[in-house]
Each structure stands twice: as C-alpha cells, then as structure tokens.
Amino acid sequence: MSWCSSRTTRGLVCLLAMLVVPALRVALAQADGGLVRASAEQGGLVVTLFTTPTPLRVGVADVSVMVQDAATRATLLDAQVTVRVAALHEDALPATVRLSHAAATNKLLQAGTISLPVPGSYRLVAEARRGPARAVVATELTVAPALPPLLALWPYLALPAVVVGIFLVHQWLRRRSVGTAREILAAAHDGRSAR
Amino acid sequence: MHPVTQAALASFSIDPWITVALLVTALVYLRGWHALRLQMPERFTVVRLASFLGGLATIFVALASPLDAFAGLLLTVHMIQHLLLTMVAAPLLLLGAPQIPLLRGLPARFVRAALGPFLAAPELRTLGRAVSHPLVGLLGFVAATWLWHVPALYELGLRSPSWHAFEHVCFLVTALLFWWPVVAPWPSVALWPRWALLPYLLAADLANTALSALFSFSETVVYATYATAPRLGRGSALDDQAAAGALMWVLGSAFYLIPAAAIAIKLLTPPLFPGEGRRPSPLAGARPRALRAGVRGRSGTLDLLRLPLLGSVLRRPGFPWVMRLVMFALATLIVADGLFGPAMAPMNLAGVLPWTWWRGLLVVTLLAAGNWFCMACPFLVPRELGRRFLPAGLRWPRALRSKWLAIAVLLSYLCAYEAADLWDSPAATAWIVLGYFAAAFAVDGLFRGASFCKYVCPIGQFNFVTATLSPFEVRVKQPATCATCTTQDCIRGNDQRRGCELDLYLPRKEGNLDCTFCLDCVHACPHDNIGILAVAPAADLTRDPRRSSLGRLSARADVATLVLVLVFAAFANAAAMVAPVVAWQESLGTVLGLPRGPLTILLLLLALVPLPVALALGCAATGRTLAGTHAGVRELFCRFSLALIPLGASMWLAHLLFHLATGGTTLLPVLQRTALGLGVTALGAPDWSMSAASGDLPWLLPLLVLVLDAGLLLTLWVAWRIATGYAGRASREAALVLPWGSVACALYAVAIWILLQPMEMRGTMVHG
Numbered sequence: 001m002s003w004c005s006s007r008t009t010r011g012l013v014c015l016l017a018m019l020v021v022p023a024l025r026v027a028l029a030q031a032d033g034g035l036v037r038a039s040a041e042q043g044g045l046v047v048t049l050f051t052t053p054t055p056l057r058v059g060v061a062d063v064s065v066m067v068q069d070a071a072t073r074a075t076l077l078d079a080q081v082t083v084r085v086a087a088l089h090e091d092a093l094p095a096t097v098r099l100s101h102a103a104a105t106n107k108l109l110q111a112g113t114i115s116l117p118v119p120g121s122y123r124l125v126a127e128a129r130r131g132p133a134r135a136v137v138a139t140e141l142t143v144a145p146a147l148p149p150l151l152a153l154w155p156y157l158a159l160p161a162v163v164v165g166i167f168l169v170h171q172w173l174r175r176r177s178v179g180t181a182r183e184i185l186a187a188a189h190d191g192r193s194a195r
Numbered sequence: 196m197h198p199v200t201q202a203a204l205a206s207f208s209i210d211p212w213i214t215v216a217l218l219v220t221a222l223v224y225l226r227g228w229h230a231l232r233l234q235m236p237e238r239f240t241v242v243r244l245a246s247f248l249g250g251l252a253t254i255f256v257a258l259a260s261p262l263d264a265f266a267g268l269l270l271t272v273h274m275i276q277h278l279l280l281t282m283v284a285a286p287l288l289l290l291g292a293p294q295i296p297l298l299r300g301l302p303a304r305f306v307r308a309a310l311g312p313f314l315a316a317p318e319l320r321t322l323g324r325a326v327s328h329p330l331v332g333l334l335g336f337v338a339a340t341w342l343w344h345v346p347a348l349y350e351l352g353l354r355s356p357s358w359h360a361f362e363h364v365c366f367l368v369t370a371l372l373f374w375w376p377v378v379a380p381w382p383s384v385a386l387w388p389r390w391a392l393l394p395y396l397l398a399a400d401l402a403n404t405a406l407s408a409l410f411s412f413s414e415t416v417v418y419a420t421y422a423t424a425p426r427l428g429r430g431s432a433l434d435d436q437a438a439a440g441a442l443m444w445v446l447g448s449a450f451y452l453i454p455a456a457a458i459a460i461k462l463l464t465p466p467l468f469p470g471e472g473r474r475p476s477p478l479a480g481a482r483p484r485a486l487r488a489g490v491r492g493r494s495g496t497l498d499l500l501r502l503p504l505l506g507s508v509l510r511r512p513g514f515p516w517v518m519r520l521v522m523f524a525l526a527t528l529i530v531a532d533g534l535f536g537p538a539m540a541p542m543n544l545a546g547v548l549p550w551t552w553w554r555g556l557l558v559v560t561l562l563a564a565g566n567w568f569c570m571a572c573p574f575l576v577p578r579e580l581g582r583r584f585l586p587a588g589l590r591w592p593r594a595l596r597s598k599w600l601a602i603a604v605l606l607s608y609l610c611a612y613e614a615a616d617l618w619d620s621p622a623a624t625a626w627i628v629l630g631y632f633a634a635a636f637a638v639d640g641l642f643r644g645a646s647f648c649k650y651v652c653p654i655g656q657f658n659f660v661t662a663t664l665s666p667f668e669v670r671v672k673q674p675a676t677c678a679t680c681t682t683q684d685c686i687r688g689n690d691q692r693r694g695c696e697l698d699l700y701l702p703r704k705e706g707n708l709d710c711t712f713c714l715d716c717v718h719a720c721p722h723d724n725i726g727i728l729a730v731a732p733a734a735d736l737t738r739d740p741r742r743s744s745l746g747r748l749s750a751r752a753d754v755a756t757l758v759l760v761l762v763f764a765a766f767a768n769a770a771a772m773v774a775p776v777v778a779w780q781e782s783l784g785t786v787l788g789l790p791r792g793p794l795t796i797l798l799l800l801l802a803l804v805p806l807p808v809a810l811a812l813g814c815a816a817t818g819r820t821l822a823g824t825h826a827g828v829r830e831l832f833c834r835f836s837l838a839l840i841p842l843g844a845s846m847w848l849a850h851l852l853f854h855l856a857t858g859g860t861t862l863l864p865v866l867q868r869t870a871l872g873l874g875v876t877a878l879g880a881p882d883w884s885m886s887a888a889s890g891d892l893p894w895l896l897p898l899l900v901l902v903l904d905a906g907l908l909l910t911l912w913v914a915w916r917i918a919t920g921y922a923g924r925a926s927r928e929a930a931l932v933l934p935w936g937s938v939a940c941a942l943y944a945v946a947i948w949i950l951l952q953p954m955e956m957r958g959t960m961v962h963g
Contacts, residue, residue, distance in 0.1 A: 034267070035354060036423040048425040054354040060893070066425050073426055075199050106264040107202035108427075149896075149951045156900040157947065160907050167912075173312035175925060 034062065037124065042135035044070045045079070047128045049137050050109070058119055058146040063097070064104055064111035067128045067135075075108045077101065079130040085114045088121040088140070099126075119145040206264035213258055217251045224248075224293060227300030238381060239296070247291025253284040258363065267353055268424045270410075270432075274439040277366055281340075282450040285370035289378035329376040329387050329395055336373035337402040339365045344406060346418055353420045373399065377454055392458050400451035407447060410440025498726035499667060500717065509727070512692070512718050518571035526573040526628055532869060533625025541858075541886045545621035547865050549628075555855035558661065558848045565669075565727065566662040569648070569655060569711035574635040578647060581640025591646040598656065598753040602760055605653035609764050610799050613771050614792040645696035648711055655711070660761050661844050662707035663837075664909070668730045669710055669717065670701065676724045677702040685716040685725060692719040701725055703743035706735035708754070733909050736837045737916035748833060755836035759807035762843030766945055767802045769850040771795075773952035811836050814934035821930035824921045831921075835935050838914035842939055845906020846946050849899040853954065856895050861886040899950055907943045911936055 034052025041047075046068040051061055067079040086094035097112040104111035116122060125138040150157065196204075224247050232239040256262065257279040266273040298306055313319055325331060342348060343362050352362040377392055379385050387395070409417075416422040416432045426432070500506045508514060525548065533545030540546025557568050581587065608627075617623050638647040648655045671677055685701040688694035693715045695701070701716050717725045739749045748754055770776045784794045815831035818824075824831075864881035871880070911932070918931035 036420070036425075039423070039425065046425065053356075068425060073428055075202075075427065077198055077202055101202065104206075105208040106206045106261075106268075108199065108206070150947075153897065153900055153947075156897050156904060159901070159904045160911075160943070163908050164911065170309070170312050171925065173316045177312060177315060 034064070037141070038126075038137045038139035040135060040137040041070050043133040045076070045128055045130060045133050045135040046070050046073070047081075047126060047135045047137045049083075049124070049126045049139060051124070051141065056116060056141055056143045058116055058143060060113050061116055062111060063099065063114050063124065063126070064106075064109040065099055065126050065128065066109050067130065076130055077108070079110075079128045081110045081126060081128045083112065083114065083124060083126045085116075085122055085124050085141075087118065088123055094123075094125075116141075116143045119143050203261055203265070206261040207259055208263045209259040214255070217255055220297075221248055221251050223300035224291065224296050225300070227296030227298065228291075230299050231296055238292075243291050246287045247293055247296075250284045250287030250289075250291065253279050253287060254367070257284065267420065268427060270418065270421050270435050270439040271442060274442050278443070278446055278450075280363060280366050281336075281370035281373075282447065285367060286374045286378055286454075289371065289374050289380045292380040292382075294380065295382065324386075326372055327375050327383065327386075329391070332369075332372040332375055333395055333399060336369040337399060339369040340402070341406060349418055350420060353418070377458075389458055390462055393455050396451045396455040396458075400448050400455075403447040403451065404444060407440045407442075407444035411437050411444065412440075497729035498672070499728075500726045509714070510717070515570050515714055519573060519575050522571045522573035523576045526632075528869070530625045530628050533621040533623075533628070536621060536869075536872075538621065540619045540621055541861050542865060542868065542883075543621035544865055544869055545624040545628075546618070547858075547861050549624060550618045551854050551858045552862060555851040555859075557658070558844070558851050561658060561661040562664055562732075562844060562848065563666070565665040565667040566658050566707060566710060566712045569658050570713055572648075572655075572711070574631050574647075574652070577632040577636040578639040578645075581636040581638075585637075585640030587640055587643060589642045591642050591644070591650060595650055598650075598751075598757045600650055601653060601656045602753070602757050604651055605656060605757070605760060605764075606800065606803060608653045609768070609803065610796045613768070613799055614795045644698065645711070649697050649709060656757055657761060659708050659710070660758055660840060661847070662710070663735055664732050664841055664844055665707055666729055666732045667727050668707055668735075669712060669714070669725065670704060670728050670730075672724050672726050672728065674702060676722050680722065680724075682721065684719040684721055688715075688719055689721075694719050698744040700743040703741070705738070705740050705742040708742070708745060708748075733841055733913050736840060736913050737920075739834060739920070748837065749830045750833065752829065752833055755811070755833040756804075756808060758836050758840055758843075759811055760803050762839045762846075762942075763803050763807045765843045765846035765850065766942060766949070767799060769846060769946070769949050772954055773949055774954075775952055810938055814938055817934040818931040821933065822918075822922050822927040824927065824931065826921055831931075834917050835914060835931075838910050838917060838935055839939065839942075841909035841913065842903075842906040842942055842946075845902050845909075846942075848906075849902045849946065849950065852902070853895065853899060853950075856892055896950060900947065903943060903946050903950075907939055910939045914939070 034050045035054045037049045037051050039046065039048040048066045048068075050064045050066075052064075053061065063083050063085075065081045065083070067076045067081060068074060069076055081099040082096055083099060084094040084096050095114065097114055099110035099112040101107050101110055103113075114124075120143060122141040122143055123138065124141050125136060127134065127136045146152075225244070228239050228244050228247075257276045262272055262276045262279070266276050298310070301310075326335075343352065343365065348362075352359040375383070376385065376387060376395065413436065414433075416436055418436075421432045421435060424432070430438075498506070500509055529545045529548055532543050536543045536545070540550075560567050611617060611627075615623055617627065634651065635647050638651055639645065682689070683700070684692070684694060686694040686698070695716050696713075697709050697711065699709060699716075701720075704710070712727075717727075739747050741747055745751065745754070771780075780791070780794065780798065783789075784791055787794065789797070811832050812828065815828045815835060818835070819826065819828055819831055863885045864883050865886075867878045867881040870876075870878045914932045914935045915928065918928040922928045922931055
C-alpha cells in the first residue's frame with residue numbers, strides 16, 4: 001500500500017482541516033492594539049484608545065479600547081464602548097461604531113473598524129459606560145493619503161518576477177551541470193581513443 | 196476560571212498562512228521520517244520526530260497564542276515570545292535532523308527536477324558551508340539580538356506587522372544558524388572540534404547577559420510603547436522591563452549553559468568501549484527488507500474512484516444521473532423564476548444562481564477537480580428525451596466536425612451577454628436556458644452520439660479548454676490491460692452501458708479536451724481499468740501526441756482559435772464592467788453615432804477574433820524568425836496559443852471570484868423569497884440587506900492578484916516547455932518564447948489594471 005493512503009496521512013489531513021478551519025475563523029477577527037492614541041481616567045474607569053495601522057491612511061482603520069478599573073487596574077470586560085469619528089475639515093456627521101470583544105484578537109480589548117474616506121485630520125472620541133460610570137477619551141488623528149494601489153500590492157506583483165528569476169538560475173545551473181557531464185564524458189572518450 | 200483570565204487565554208491570533216505552512220512542513224517531515232525510519236530505524240527515532248514537531252508547535256505557540264496578542268502590552272510577554280523562537284523552537288527543529296527527512300518527504304520528481312540543480316550547485320554548497328560556520332552563526336545571532344533591541348528598530352517591529360514578522364524571521368533564522376554547530380544535525384559535518392563549542396556558548400551567554408542587564412538595571416523605560424501601554428495589574432512599565440531582563444538573563448543563560456555543561460561532561464567522560472563516539476554509518480541499523488518495502492510503496496497514482504467514501508459514490512452507475520436531475524431541477528427553478536419572478540436580477544434566482552454562483556463555482560471546480568459540471572449538465576435531460584422522441588440516427592455532417600460552429604455559437608453568446616445585459620435580465624436568462632434545452636433536444640434527437648456537447652455547446656467548450664489545467668483526468672490505469680482488450684467497450688459500449696459518445700478511445704485519449712467526465716467509459720470497461728487519475732496540471736498542453744478523435748493539436752487551428760477567443764473573452768468580459776472602459780465605449784458611440792448594442796457587438800467581435808488571431812500569428816511568425824526553426828507558422832500558432840490557457844483561466848477565476856465574494860450573499864434573500872413563494876416558511880422572510888455588495892474585503896485584491904500570478908507563471912512555463920520541443924539551445928528557446936511571453940505579460944498588466952478600477956457591482960442591490 002502506498003504511503004499516501006496510509007492512516008497516518010488521513011489522520012494528518014484531518015488534523016490539517018481541524019486546525020485550518022478555526023485558523024481561518026480566528027483570522028476574520030480584525031487586528032487590534034497598535035499605537036496608544038489617548039488614555040484617560042474618569043468616573044472610576046481608565047480608558048485607553050489604540051489605533052492601527054501606523055501611520056493611518058485613507059481606507060479602513062482598526063480602533064480598539066481597553067477599559068480598566070481605576071482603583072485596581074483590573075480589566076473590565078462588561079463595559080459598553082462606542083467610538084465616534086468625524087473629519088475636522090468637513091461638516092460631515094460623525095460616524096458611530098459600537099466596539100466588541102468578538103472583533104478583537106486580544107479579548108481584553110474591544111475593537112471595531114472605522115472608515116477614513118479622505119486624508120486630513122479627524123477627531124476620534126471613545127466613550128465607555130459601565131453602570132453609572134462613564135469615561136470619555138478623545139484624540140485627533142492625522143490621516144495620510146492612501147498608498148498607490150501598485151505600491152500596496154508590490155509583493156504580489158513582484159512574485160512572478162522572483163519566480164522567473166529563480167527559474168532562470170535553475171535552468172542555467174541545470175544546463176551547466178549537463179555541459180560539465182558532457183565534457184567529462186568527452187574527455188573519458190578521448191582518453192580511451194588515445195589508448 | 197476568572198473571566199479576565201479566560202478572555203486573555205482566548206486571545207489567539209492565528210494566521211492561516213503560518214498555520215498552513217507549519218502543517219505542510221510537518222506533513223512533509225513526517226512523510227520523509229517515515230520512509231527513512233524504514234531504512235535507518237536507529238537514527239530516525241520517535242524522539243527525533245517529537246523534537247521536530249515540538250519545534251513547529253513552539254513556533255505556533257509563539258506566533259499564534261495569546262503571547263502574540265499581549266506582546267504589544269507587556270515586554271515580558273514579548274521576551275517570552277522571542278525566547279521561544281530562538282531558544283526552544285530552533286534547537287528542537289535541528290534535533291529532528293530535518294534536512295534529509297524534508298527532502299525525502301517531498302515528491303522525488305520535484306526534488307530531482309526542481310531542487311536538484313540548486314542542491315548540486317557548487318556556489319550554493321559553498322554558501323551553505325559559509326553560513327553554517329560557527330563564527331557566522333555566533334556573530335549573526337548576537338548581532339540580530341542586539342540590533343532588534345535597539346529602540347528605533349524594536350518600535351518599528353511593534354508598530355508594523357510586516358516588520359514584526361521580519362523580526363521573527365531574523366530571530367528564527369539566526370537562531371537556527373547559531374544552534375547548528377551545537378546540535379550538528381545529521382548528516383552535517385562539524386567544522387570545529389566539540390571543545391570549541393564551550394567558548395562559543397559562553398560568548399553567546401556573555402552577550403545575552405550584557406543585554407539583559409541593560410533591561411534589568413535601566414532606570415528609564417527603554418521602549419516608548421510600553422511606557423504608554425495600559426498597565427495590567429499593579430506593576431509599572433519599569434517593573435515589567437526589569438522582569439523581562441531577568442527572564443532573558445536567567446532563562447537565556449540556562450539555555451546556553453546546560454548544553455555547554457552537557458558537552459563538557461561528554462568530553463571529559465572516557466568512552467566505555469573502544470570505538471564509541473565514532474560517527475555512525477549513514478545506514479546504521481538499516482533493515483534491507485524494510486528498505487525494499489519502502490521503495491515498492493512509492494508507486495501508485497491517486498485515483499478519485501478509489502478514495503474510501505467518495506470513490507464508492509462516484510462509481511455508482513446512477514450517480515451522474517442523480518447530479519443531472521438535481522441540476523435540471525435547479526435549471527427549471529431558474530426558468531420559472533426568470534419568467535414569472537421579479538424583474539430585478541438581484542431578487543431573482545435567474546439573476547443570482549447562474550451569473551454569480553454557478554459561473555464562480557464552475558471555474559473553481561474545473562481548476563481544482565476537473566470537468567464535473569459537464570458530468571452534471573442539466574441539458575443532458577432534454578437530450579435524452581430528444582433521443583426517445585426523435586430518430587437520433589443521423590451522422591454529424593463531416594464539414595462541421597470541428598470547433599468552428601462552437602466558436603460561432605460562443606461568440607453569439609458572449610455578444611448577447613454584453614449587448615443585452617443578460618446578467619441583469621432574469622427573463623432573458625430564462626429564455627437562454629430554454630433555448631439551450633431546445634438545442635440539446637433537437638441536435639441530439641437528430642444526430643448520433645454527443646454531437647451537441649462536442650460541436651455546439653459553448654459552455655462545454657469553455658469547460659473542455661479550462662479542464663486542461665485540471666489536476667484530474669479520466670484515463671486508463673494500466674495500458675497493458677487495454678492492449679489485450681478485444682471488446683473495446685469503453686468506446687463501443689455494451690448491453691449494459693454506453694461507450695464514449697464523444698468518440699474518445701481511452702487507450703489513445705490524452706488530456707481533458709472533449710471529455711465530459713460522464714463516466715460512461717468507467718462503467719462500460721469490463722476490466723475496471725479506467726479511473727479519474729491525478730495528473731500534473733497543464734502538462735498535457737506541453738505535449739503534442741496524436742489524440743483520439745482530435746488528432747494532433749498542432750494541426751487544429753480551430754482549437755487554437757477557440758482557445759484565443761476564450762482567453763481574450765476573459766479580459767473583455769471583465770473590462771466591460773470597469774468604469775473607464777464603459778465611459779470610453781460611451782464616448783466612442785457618440786463619436787461614431789452608433790447605439791450601445793451594435794457598438795458592443797462590433798467591439799467584442801474585434802477583440803475576440805481578429806485581434807487575438809493576428810497577435811498570435813504575429814507571435815508565431817516572430818518566434819519562428821528569431822529562433823530560426825523549421826516548424827511552420829500555423830503549427831506554432833496552434834501549439835503556442837494553448838500556452839495562454841492558464842492566463843485566461845486565471846482571469847476568469849479572478850473576475851468570477853470577485854463577483855462571488857462581493858455578491859455571494861445575495862443568494863440568501865433570493866432563496867428566502869423563493870421558499871416563501873413555494874409556501875416554505877422555514878427560511879424566514881427575505882433579508883434584502885444581504886443583497887448589497889459586500890463592502891471592504893481587504894484580502895480579496897491580493898488574492899485575485901495571486902491568482903493572476905499563478906496564471907502568468909503557468910503560461911510562461913507551458914510556453915517554455917513547448918519551445919523546448921522545437922529548439923535544442925537556450926537562446927532559441929528564449930527566442931520562441933519571447934513574443935508569447937510579451938503578450939502574456941501585456942495581458943497580465945491589463946488584468947491588473949482592470950482589477951484596480953472601480954467595478955460595477957453586478958448582481959447586487961444598492962441600498963440607500
């Protein structure tokens with residue numbers, strides 16, 4: 001029986017599936033954490049606001065918030081957290097996003113995504129509520145223009161060139177080794193003829 | 196467990212790419228270890244296996260566990276992550292003596308053909324010897340550790356996931372080089388005597404101690420990120436830094452000094468028996484019988500019909516008809532909803548099922564598994580009815596036994612799709628399906644065999660061409676069995692089963708062209724000698740044997756033209772939905788005074804026939820001149836046009852995956868509406884918010900570019916393989932490939948441009 005059909009392989013394939021499926025599911029959670037933008041202590045709560053990526057660019061950004069008890073520094077998981085984001089240079093209405101632990105990778109944080117449609121300055125306000133306690137933390141964000149799409153995609157666009165380069169080296173090495181083998185055979189043949 | 200602890204422990208950040216890479220590495224190692232263990236059981240012990248898999252598991256824990264999620268908040272956690280990579284994972288991987296098992300675990304042909312020239316190259320061997328030198332290992336490891344702890348670089352790693360990943364790669368690679376002389380994984384040869392490893396390890400410990408002392412005794416927080424991060428618990432950022440330094444000091448020293456002590460003890464202990472300590476022979480403990488058994492076990496090609504569960508289902512004679520009836524029922528629903536349902540395409544089964552779902556799944560299935568959609572074709576039902584009610588005795592006209600008629604039908608279909616916006620008209624879609632039913636009924640009701648599939652059906656031609664890239668093929672298992680066969684049931688049929696109605700005689704069948712995967716030959720063969728076997732994708736395109744019912748493809752200008760139409764249709768179809776092309780077409784219509792419909796047809800016909808044929812003929816003529824080959828332009832045109840199939844298929848896949856990803860959820864409310872219409876309330880009321888195009892999908896564009904990358908590379912490879920058959924010298928091969936490669940690169944650039952344009956969200960609704 002070929003090794004490929006052995007029980008071990010089937011078991012490993014099952015293991016692969018078992019690990020990859022949750023991996024894909026977990027990967028759907030957005031990245032969080034990142035740069036600490038602001039932190040404030042109010043009403044018995046400590047609220048710390050993070051954003052990622054750094055620097056912020058036009059498009060989608062992750063916002064995450066950690067809420068802690070001011071006295072004990074214990075993380076509070078049951079706080080309600082919302083963030084409002086509005087461009088400073090426009091009269092646009094602020095967009096409000098409710099953050100959640102489900103969207104966060106670090107489950108002590110609550111995370112969500114905000115849309116930053118144009119470059120410029122934005123005001124980001126996070127509000128945490130836990131029972132009667134309430135804390136607000138605000139910061140200003142500077143959003144850079146989006147990277148040109150070709151620049152953002154360069155690793156994927158460079159891949160064919162890299163593979164072709166490796167292939168060319170491969171072919172050169174292969175032909176060189178064939179050439180060397182031919183030379184050796186020819187030399188051996190000449191030696192026999194001379195004898 | 197406390198909820199906070201529970202939440203912290205649930206903070207996994209699993210990267211699918213890393214997970215898959217680790218699992219594939221484990222699988223390859225295990226395969227190689229298993230084969231080597233049969234030959235050298237004393238060298239490839241279970242401990243070695245456990246070491247290597249333990250090393251991979253440690254990498255997984257370091258990168259995917261909550262350690263990664265908390266690395267940005269606590270320096271101590273980040274330190275543990277790095278120690279796991281450098282002090283635990285690296286030596287464990289090397290203790291598995293991974294070089295030979297990993298090579299042995301890969302397919303032998305791949306190792307020989309793809310890796311062989313690199314492994315044998317003297318330059319790379321010299322490079323390998325240089326980087327595995329203890330001095331390089333020591334200096335590289337110490338330099339990487341110190342450099343990455345410089346605040347500017349460390350902060351860069353904390354802020355940028357890409358730099359953080361690069362930092363981890365640096366740590367792991369330099370750690371592997373550092374531990375290499377210490378572990379000396381078989382069959383490496385030690386460059387330094389064992390005693391020299393004592394100062395080697397002590398030097399590394401000294402560097403580690405100096406760095407950790409900086410953290411432990413610093414009175415300021417070295418990294419700004421940790422100074423501003425929220426404190427988890429009572430400790431300050433400075434306490435965290437001191438703890439990280441102590442951890443690095445104590446654990447690091449232990450990891451250096453324990454192996455140093457072990458080496459010293461071994462050096463100072465006199466051997467009990469003379470000869471002990473000598474390097475064992477590579478074949479120590481070899482078992483000749485097992486060796487032979489291992490070699491024998493390598494034969495065999497994967498046959499889908501022999502898979503434990505799937506195979507038994509596929510082998511059932513009624514299976515294809517079950518699939519066809521299911522698809523026929525779906526087609527009937529599409530017709531009914533298209534004719535009598537809502538006129539808005541995103542609300543209608545005829546707008547969503549065929550154009551968003553069926554097309555996407557069709558291409559994915561063709562490329563991943565083969566021509567299963569032809570096997571389950573719903574139009575075989577009217578075809579069978581036609582045979583019952585009509586004579587079905589005429590022979591297909593000799594003049595039409597080519598792909599020219601199918602090309603004409605395909606062009607009509609493509610023009611109708613764009614000019615009449617079929618994707619936006621459920622009623623027109625329903626009429627197209629009905630037209631298909633009528634054509635299949637009439638053609639196969641009048642003519643013998645599967646004339647409709649072979650000479651008329653445009654979808655079938657698409658499937659045949661795309662399936663040439665499939666990793667599976669219906670083919671003979673043992674040619675020797677066919678040589679003794681006298682009945683030839685695979686093509687003639689017998690009392691129980693039909694033979695191949697597409698006139699493919701299995702012993703001379705090559706590739707998937709014209710094969711509908713109907714499995715008639717499988718069921719008819721009295722010797723059970725036909726399977727659905729694994730083959731190398733696209734390899735069939737590089738050869739030009741005489742094929743049953745098709746002849747040599749180098750003489751089939753109709754097949755080459757069909758390929759060119761399908762390849763260029765992929766680009767035209769996608770380009771027609773991007774804003775700049777739509778705007779350009781409108782302005783051109785204004786200038787020429789032509790309405791949209793006729794102008795679309797005119798442009799499509801130009802883009803799908805004269806342009807690609809002229810380009811391909813030009814490439815063939817240029818390549819012929821440059822390479823000085825004696826092959827004719829027609830032959831080169833026919834052969835090299837096939838090389839464009841992978842690029843065309845990748846464009847179709849990228850385009851249709853885009854629709855599937857952005858508009859796939861539209862199916863749910865449509866199904867809910869249809870179910871309600873049929874009196875089924877279990878699915879609930881339609882949730883029309885699901886019919887809006889999915890918003891930001893950051894993974895989609897990179898994925899589509901990767902698909903195109905694969906298509907371009909496969910096209911270039913096929914072109915090169917074809918060229919090797921015409922020219923013995925590298926310069927001539929390059930000359931033959933150059934024009935075709937240029938066209939392929941130009942098409943790739945067009946495809947990237949199309950992907951970067953704003954697209955029409957076909958098959959979805961806009962909610963205000």
